[in-house]
Amino acid sequence: xxxETRSVIIAGVGGQGILLASNLLSEAAMEAGYDxxxxxxxxxxxxxxxxxxxxRFGDKVYSPIVGLAGADVILAFEKLExxxxxxxxxxxxTIIVNDYRIDPLPVASGYMEYPENTIEYLKERVKTIxxxxxxxxxxxxxxxxxxxxxxxxxxxxxxxxxDIWLKVIERRVPPKAIEANKIAFRLGRxxxxxxxx
Amino acid sequence: MxxxxxxxxxxxxxxFWEGGGHFANAYPGTPSTEIVENIMKYPEIRAEWAVNExxxxxxxxxxxxxxxxxxxxxxxxxxxxxxxxFFSASYIGATGGxxxxxxDDPGMHSSQNEQDNRWYALHAKMPMFEPTDSHxxxxxxxxxxxxxxxxxxxxxxRSTTRISHSLTIVELGDREExxxxxxxxxxxxxxxxxxxxxxxxxxxxxxxxxxREFAETFWGNRIDEGDPSIGIVATGISxxxxxxxxxxATFLKLLMTWPLPEKxxxxxxxxxxxxxxxxxxxxxxxxxxxxxxxxxxIVGKEKIPMTGELNPTIVKEALLGEKPSYFEIPKxxxxxxALCPGCPxxxxxxxxxxxxxxxxxxxxxxxxxxxxxxxxxxxxxEMGGSIGNAFGIEIAEAMRxxxxxxxxxxxxxxxxxxxxxxxTPLMDLFHNNGITTxxxxxxxxxxxxxxxxxxxxxxxxxxxxKRRVDLEKLVRGVGIEYxxxxxxxxxxxxxxxxxxxxxxxxxxxxxxxxxxxLLPPMKKRKYTYAVANPEKCTSCTLCWKLGCPAISVxxxxxxxxxxxxxxGCGLCIDVCPVDAIQLKDPNADNARKAGEEVLGWVKKQDQ
Numbered sequence: 176x177x178x179e180t181r182s183v184i185i186a187g188v189g190g191q192g193i194l195l196a197s198n199l200l201s202e203a204a205m206e207a208g209y210d211x212x213x214x215x216x217x218x219x220x221x222x223x224x225x226x227x228x229x230x231r232f233g234d235k236v237y238s239p240i241v242g243l244a245g246a247d248v249i250l251a252f253e254k255l256e257x258x259x260x261x262x263x264x265x266x267x268x269t270i271i272v273n274d275y276r277i278d279p280l281p282v283a284s285g286y287m288e289y290p291e292n293t294i295e296y297l298k299e300r301v302k303t304i305x306x307x308x309x310x311x312x313x314x315x316x317x318x319x320x321x322x323x324x325x326x327x328x329x330x331x332x333x334x335x336x337x338d339i340w341l342k343v344i345e346r347r348v349p350p351k352a353i354e355a356n357k358i359a360f361r362l363g364r365x366x367x368x369x370x371x372x
Numbered sequence: 373m374x375x376x377x378x379x380x381x382x383x384x385x386x387x388f389w390e391g392g393g394h395f396a397n398a399y400p401g402t403p404s405t406e407i408v409e410n411i412m413k414y415p416e417i418r419a420e421w422a423v424n425e426x427x428x429x430x431x432x433x434x435x436x437x438x439x440x441x442x443x444x445x446x447x448x449x450x451x452x453x454x455x456x457x458f459f460s461a462s463y464i465g466a467t468g469g470x471x472x473x474x475x476d477d478p479g480m481h482s483s484q485n486e487q488d489n490r491w492y493a494l495h496a497k498m499p500m501f502e503p504t505d506s507h508x509x510x511x512x513x514x515x516x517x518x519x520x521x522x523x524x525x526x527x528x529x530r531s532t533t534r535i536s537h538s539l540t541i542v543e544l545g546d547r548e549e550x551x552x553x554x555x556x557x558x559x560x561x562x563x564x565x566x567x568x569x570x571x572x573x574x575x576x577x578x579x580x581x582x583x584r585e586f587a588e589t590f591w592g593n594r595i596d597e598g599d600p601s602i603g604i605v606a607t608g609i610s611x612x613x614x615x616x617x618x619x620x621a622t623f624l625k626l627l628m629t630w631p632l633p634e635k636x637x638x639x640x641x642x643x644x645x646x647x648x649x650x651x652x653x654x655x656x657x658x659x660x661x662x663x664x665x666x667x668x669x670i671v672g673k674e675k676i677p678m679t680g681e682l683n684p685t686i687v688k689e690a691l692l693g694e695k696p697s698y699f700e701i702p703k704x705x706x707x708x709x710a711l712c713p714g715c716p717x718x719x720x721x722x723x724x725x726x727x728x729x730x731x732x733x734x735x736x737x738x739x740x741x742x743x744x745x746x747x748x749x750x751x752x753x754e755m756g757g758s759i760g761n762a763f764g765i766e767i768a769e770a771m772r773x774x775x776x777x778x779x780x781x782x783x784x785x786x787x788x789x790x791x792x793x794x795x796t797p798l799m800d801l802f803h804n805n806g807i808t809t810x811x812x813x814x815x816x817x818x819x820x821x822x823x824x825x826x827x828x829x830x831x832x833x834x835x836x837x838k839r840r841v842d843l844e845k846l847v848r849g850v851g852i853e854y855x856x857x858x859x860x861x862x863x864x865x866x867x868x869x870x871x872x873x874x875x876x877x878x879x880x881x882x883x884x885x886x887x888x889x890l891l892p893p894m895k896k897r898k899y900t901y902a903v904a905n906p907e908k909c910t911s912c913t914l915c916w917k918l919g920c921p922a923i924s925v926x927x928x929x930x931x932x933x934x935x936x937x938x939x940g941c942g943l944c945i946d947v948c949p950v951d952a953i954q955l956k957d958p959n960a961d962n963a964r965k966a967g968e969e970v971l972g973w974v975k976k977q978d979q
Contacts, residue, residue, distance in 0.1 A: 188707065189709070201377055201539060202377065205375075205377055205541065210541060211377060211539075211540070211541060212505075212538055212539065212540045213377070213538060213539040213540075214534055214537060214538040214539075215537055215538075216481050216482075216533070216537065223707075223709055223710045223712070223921050224707055224708060224709035224710075225707040236540075237612040237613070237615040237616040237684075238609075238612045238613050238615075238616045238683065238684045239534060239538035239539075239540065239609075239612070240534065240538075240683050240684075241683065241684065241685070242683035242684055242685025242686055242696065243685050243696040243698040244685070244696040244697060244698035244699075245683075245684070245685055245696075255704060255705070255707070256707075258701055258704055259701070259704060259707075261699045261701050262698045262699055262700065262701060263698070264698075264699065266697060266698070266699070278924050279705050279706065279707035279708070280707070280708055280710045280743075280919065280921060281705045281706065281708075281744075282705050282924070283916075283921065283923060283924035283925065284744070284745050284916045284917075284919065284923075284924075284925065285913070285916060285925040285929070286744070286745075287705040288705070289705065290702070290704055290705075300699060301699070
């Protein structure tokens with residue numbers, strides 16, 4: 176294949192289904208014949224803190240994580256987390272951001288302000304795809320498919336065939352939710368297809 | 373060959389299974405917890421949670437005495453707790469293969485320090501492996517079991533967060549069935565009376581000579597020839613960072629890092645012009661290599677950071693001076709973890725904050741009570757530290773003529789931490805005439821690490837019913853006379869009780885009880901939520917001070933409760949002085965009612 180290593184950071188807030196999303200991505204990459212490594216942090220981050228999962232795949236992957244300016248794509252489940260992780264994106268990279276806000280405790284308890292115009296800030300600097308994943312998940316018939324909507328958007332930026340994605344979703348999602356998740360994936364992929372970059 | 377993508381911890385579990393492991397136990401601790409959690413999935417192995425790391429190693433050592441292949445896993449600071457049997461175990465050796473896993477936490481994602489446990493191998497003269505990915509983690513665990521028996525020594529495996537919690541591709545093997553040999557007494561080997569221990573020390577030194585020879589030809593230690601101008605020595609996850617940054621260099625890859633293969637290191641040094649040592653944490657390899665007088669320039673910690681985690685970008689900048697070009701961002705609000713909506717600890721910390729108590733704290737989810745707005749914990753040192761720390765403050769204050777009661781001293785400790793190492797300091801406090809008030813936050817589970825049972829949990833997570841240690845009886849057994857069990861959500865009762873007990877000239881223990889809101893039987897219920905009426909809200913800020921993630925402040929400084937997050941526990945309703953908050957549906961299920969039903973043990977006690 177001769178494929179260079181691709182690095183994806185999935186970022187969001189504990190409880191948003193980030194680890195499931197990064198599991199699906201790793202499995203799809205493995206199924207597509209790549210070497211894959213994935214890294215994530217457990218522990219304190221599960222109590223509503225920020226969560227990051229890094230997935231890297233290619234012919235041969237060494238480090239499971241990247242440093243500053245190391246990621247090709249950032250998939251952000253929440254706006255503030257998109258901004259927080261921007262330093263980890265390569266300058267020519269792409270950021271996919273869910274237009275969704277979760278107030279961190281310092282904002283919720285009135286100590287700090289949630290930054291305004293996050294999405295405009297990103298758009299001015301880097302290739303940005305914005306979507307309302309909650310709305311699309313509801314359209315797919317299940318609000319819990321939000322993470323698969325976001326994976327659908329991401330899938331367009333990666334060299335993994337669509338049928339492999341669908342196979343992995345079928346394998347990993349509870350039987351009752353398979354149809355909704357497939358629709359969710361498709362809706363996400365359409366967002367990426369229509370995005371002007 | 374069957375392949376799977378596994379975390380380092382899953383791979384260690386798999387390696388133990390493939391290697392014919394019989395018995396494993398652990399006290400949970402990030403990043404090590406999933407090792408024994410995954411071993412529990414294999415029916416051939418008996419695996420369980422131990423009360424603390426010291427006990428865990430003592431039991432595994434006993435199993436090894438009887439010839440069972442055994443494993444214990446702990447986080448880096450857990451090995452401090454187990455250090456006493458750890459050093460003795462090195463003298464005694466291993467009848468059944470004994471593997472001790474330490475998972476270190478560089479960067480302190482979930483720890484109080486970033487100690488480098490490679491020194492323990494050197495210090496206790498115990499051989500050590502350091503995998504660089506999951507496949508090696510599996511293979512090394514498996515091999516350590518047989519090597520442990522062959523060399524008659526427990527074997528240390530050192531992982532770090534990025535090995536334990538990274539998933540990489542693993543080739544799976546089958547299980548080798550090994551019989552448990554059975555217990556045969558061996559007084560001279562296992563009874564470390566000085567007369568025996570002197571001979572055992574001799575045996576350890578002789579063993580070390582053999583291990584050094586083994587390390588020279590072990591498959592995991594090897595030179596990968598490349599560009600001779602740069603030679604890289606790296607172990608663990610740092611090896612991967614080195615490979616990423618210097619794909620062309622000559623590498624000395626070391627999977628066995630105590631004892632070190634000196635001849636191989638000299639051979640490598642003879643091949644390269646300059647050596648870069650890439651290691652996270654302390655200059656462990658660096659000190660060894662520099663002491664060998666290799667006659668070649670060695671670059672290490674003068675360039676590589678001593679603190680925090682490394683990554684390829686940091687290594688590149690440190691050694692090549694290449695600064696990354698990245699997007700800088702403005703200062704934004706951080707997102708600290710918080711106690712969950714409906715968490716039983718919230719009410720206790722809210723009360724301690726209101727009482728302006730001086731609180732020594734401990735380790736668990738509840739350490740989050742230290743963060744604003746609860747801000748109700750001054751100290752957090754190590755597992756079980758709270759009670760002794762409070763007693764020490766009491767002693768010093770009394771010695772300078774201050775009535776310690778005026779300091780409003782409270783030690784706060786979780787149930788699991790109390791069983792782990794809180795009972796002994798409580799005995800000390802009682803025996804040495806202390807008066808400090810101790811609050812045990814009893815949610816009946818080890819919550820922080822993801823709900824492992826502890827001696828106070830009713831049913832083992834394996835589903836096998838286990839005996840339960842009754843917390844209140846245990847505390848009374850120590851001799852404490854003033855013992856109270858109270859509902860963690862009873863804010864009025866808590867305030868009165870704590871205020872009374874901190875002013876008592878006697879020690880007392882308050883057990884604040886409620887199930888963790890994330891326990892499966894709590895989590896699967898559907899709850900109503902609280903609604904704040906902006907017309908009535910006077911922006912008094914009392915409910916904001918609960919630090920509940922479901923409560924936020926609107927632009928016009930009114931309380932807003934997020935219905936997606938709220939579980940209807942009602943603490944905010946209790947603290948609101950103007951009745952501005954109500955449950956959406958007072959008759960529907962809520963977390964307060966559920967907590968009472970789920971474990972059925974919240975009862976009012978005669979005081």
